[in-house]
Amino acid sequence: MGEGAIGWDGLAASLVLVVVAVVVSFRRSLGLEGTILWACVRAMVQLLLVGYALAVLIDDDTPVAASWAWVGVMLLFSAVTVQRRAPEVPGAFALALAAMGASATLSLATVFGLGIYPVAPRAIVPIAGMMIGNSISGTVSAARRVIAELSDNHAEVEARLALGQPWSDASRPYVRAALRTALTSQIENTKAVGLVLLPGAMTGLILAGTDPVDAVLVQAAVMFLILGCVATNASVVGIGLTRRLFTSDHRLARVTRRAV
Numbered sequence: 084m085g086e087g088a089i090g091w092d093g094l095a096a097s098l099v100l101v102v103v104a105v106v107v108s109f110r111r112s113l114g115l116e117g118t119i120l121w122a123c124v125r126a127m128v129q130l131l132l133v134g135y136a137l138a139v140l141i142d143d144d145t146p147v148a149a150s151w152a153w154v155g156v157m158l159l160f161s162a163v164t165v166q167r168r169a170p171e172v173p174g175a176f177a178l179a180l181a182a183m184g185a186s187a188t189l190s191l192a193t194v195f196g197l198g199i200y201p202v203a204p205r206a207i208v209p210i211a212g213m214m215i216g217n218s219i220s221g222t223v224s225a226a227r228r229v230i231a232e233l234s235d236n237h238a239e240v241e242a243r244l245a246l247g248q249p250w251s252d253a254s255r256p257y258v259r260a261a262l263r264t265a266l267t268s269q270i271e272n273t274k275a276v277g278l279v280l281l282p283g284a285m286t287g288l289i290l291a292g293t294d295p296v297d298a299v300l301v302q303a304a305v306m307f308l309i310l311g312c313v314a315t316n317a318s319v320v321g322i323g324l325t326r327r328l329f330t331s332d333h334r335l336a337r338v339t340r341r342a343v
Contacts, residue, residue, distance in 0.1 A: 100246070101119065105120065114185075141160055146216035154207065157215050157216075161183055161222075163174050168223045169227050169230075172226040173327055173328070174323075181314060181323065182310075182323075186214065186311070187215055189209065199304060212285070214309060214312050218316050221269055221313035222316045222317075224264065224268070224317075229257075229261040229321055229325060229328075233335065250326075253335075261321060262321045266314060269310055273310050285301065
């Protein structure tokens, strides 16, 4: 067993707080016991499957093209996830795929184009996973907030259109508010890194024996790229979705927000 490996015994011991959460849910009649246990089982199965797949992908004999194909699968699955989480958003799959595809392309081009990491499966898959995975919540938030803002302010938008404003101007204040909401969470997370939050990449490198300063530099690069991804996603979704909600003659389609 390699250094830092916890083994199955250690994994079982890490479930202590999960048991506590289940007990609390049961005692307080929260009804979350099944959900908590299912989340743990599902996460474990998914991680094991990914772990076995990564063992093949990062093998020196595996072509780099296989890693890029895996990135494509991640993008498709992420777009499906966004569609499921925001069913009220028209064309959510296409918008999410375009947004996360654009942000992943920009971030990976930056990482590999500037030589921050070598173009190798060991770098391609984890970095793409961090960029795409951290983009899902921001993409969902941006899409749902655009729908909510335009739904809640439907009368005001219609009044602006009646006064002769084009759809882009009539919707701008509400789309701006939606995008600010979608970006706020990631901005606050970025501000809290180091003082409150010790992120996974940095923690993992330190546990693996990397010099803390080097680990910090890696984590900073990752956080900046993630923030850029979230901003790119919010912009693509905000512009693309807003355009879909207006007709060619500048009329707002009836939009209905979905209760959370």
